[in-house]
Amino acid sequence: MEQNVCQLCGGVDFRRLPVRNIFKNCGYDLVQCRNCNLITVNPMSSRDTIRAFYRDEYFEKDYKCGVKGHSYYEEESSTIEKAKQVLSLVNILKPQGILLEIGCAGGIFLNQAQKDDYQVEGVEVSLSMSQKAQELYGVKVRQGDFEEVEFASESFDVICMFDVFEHLRNPKEVLKKTHRILKPEGIVVIDVPTTKNALAFRLSVNLLKVLRKIRRISLPPYHLYEYMPSTLQRFLNQTGFESKDVHKYAALPWKYLNEDGSGLTRIVLGMVRYLNYFLSVTFKVCTDRLLIIAQKGKDVVWEMEDKCKVQNERNKNEEKEHQVVNS
Numbered sequence: 332m333e334q335n336v337c338q339l340c341g342g343v344d345f346r347r348l349p350v351r352n353i354f355k356n357c358g359y360d361l362v363q364c365r366n367c368n369l370i371t372v373n374p375m376s377s378r379d380t381i382r383a384f385y386r387d388e389y390f391e392k393d394y395k396c397g398v399k400g401h402s403y404y405e406e407e408s409s410t411i412e413k414a415k416q417v418l419s420l421v422n423i424l425k426p427q428g429i430l431l432e433i434g435c436a437g438g439i440f441l442n443q444a445q446k447d448d449y450q451v452e453g454v455e456v457s458l459s460m461s462q463k464a465q466e467l468y469g470v471k472v473r474q475g476d477f478e479e480v481e482f483a484s485e486s487f488d489v490i491c492m493f494d495v496f497e498h499l500r501n502p503k504e505v506l507k508k509t510h511r512i513l514k515p516e517g518i519v520v521i522d523v524p525t526t527k528n529a530l531a532f533r534l535s536v537n538l539l540k541v542l543r544k545i546r547r548i549s550l551p552p553y554h555l556y557e558y559m560p561s562t563l564q565r566f567l568n569q570t571g572f573e574s575k576d577v578h579k580y581a582a583l584p585w586k587y588l589n590e591d592g593s594g595l596t597r598i599v600l601g602m603v604r605y606l607n608y609f610l611s612v613t614f615k616v617c618t619d620r621l622l623i624i625a626q627k628g629k630d631v632v633w634e635m636e637d638k639c640k641v642q643n644e645r646n647k648n649e650e651k652e653h654q655v656v657n658s
């Protein structure tokens with residue numbers, strides 16, 4: 332599907348960035364909305380194509396989306412470390428309650444959350460990972476696509492997404508559903524890479540433009556959207572959330588040593604990543620990770636948008652009926 336309307340601002344004017352993913356003989360370009368700067372892939376992958384990305388090999392070999400040889404379980408100690416940090420922040424706003432993780436993979440985070448006395452539940456698109464989470468940690472996991480799984484309204488206190496939001500096809504719809512199934516004043520936790528905010532991306536895009544070249548990456552377009560702190564916050568505000576806690580931070584550069592690409596590209600990008608890490612930690616600029624904790628608010632803009640749509644439809648139908656009566 333060609334991207335012709337921006338999901339965030341409704342804009343129709345996109346610039347093409349010199350980066351292309353190649354998967355099964357199809358090219359996926361990165362494009363950026365000229366109005367709000369949201370970055371997305373073009374064309375957008377179909378739901379079936381996306382499901383095919385997340386077979387067992389993804390969790391076994393490609394869990395870092397482009398950094399070779401990383402498996403989900405290899406990341407266990409850093410996932411536990413991060414879970415503890417995030418739960419200490421969540422605990423300030425919601426010290427107990429029912430917690431849902433969207434894209435829970437093998438359940439390592441959910442297991443930490445249940446140790447902290449949260450009642451936990453997960454939803455996971457991979458059948459084998461959802462089974463492993465249940466077998467290893469005894470957590471309840473519903474297998475399927477979050478958008479298609481039924482959840483009762485106002486049933487969770489906390490909903491978390493770690494390195495998931497950028498993989499979603501309909502981010503705004505996911506946030507609307509998240510809002511609906513959270514209890515009043517419930518919180519959403521979103522942790523995403525903001526690599527397009529980092530020096531490596533900014534420098535390489537400008538260099539590629541000057542050289543009139545395109546960087547080709549032989550991987551599926553795992554990230555369907557790329558976020559900046561401003562675009563993610565705008566999505567949250569539009570769907571009725573109020574940001575409570577925003578952390579811009581830096582990924583550890585040695586995690587990217589096996590990055591996809593030729594030897595020279597990897598050496599240059601590696602050096603830039605170390606420089607970026609220094610800048611991020613010292614001056615808080617060019618950060619390539621973002622964690623936002625936002626609370627369900629009372630003013631829901633999208634409900635008003637939807638009501639407007641319904642009203643417009645009614646008006647149109649009434650007009651038609653009126654015409655029929657008059658004819």
Ligand SMILES: [Zn+2]
Pocket residue numbers: 337338339340341342364365366367368369
């Ligand atoms: Zn836009």
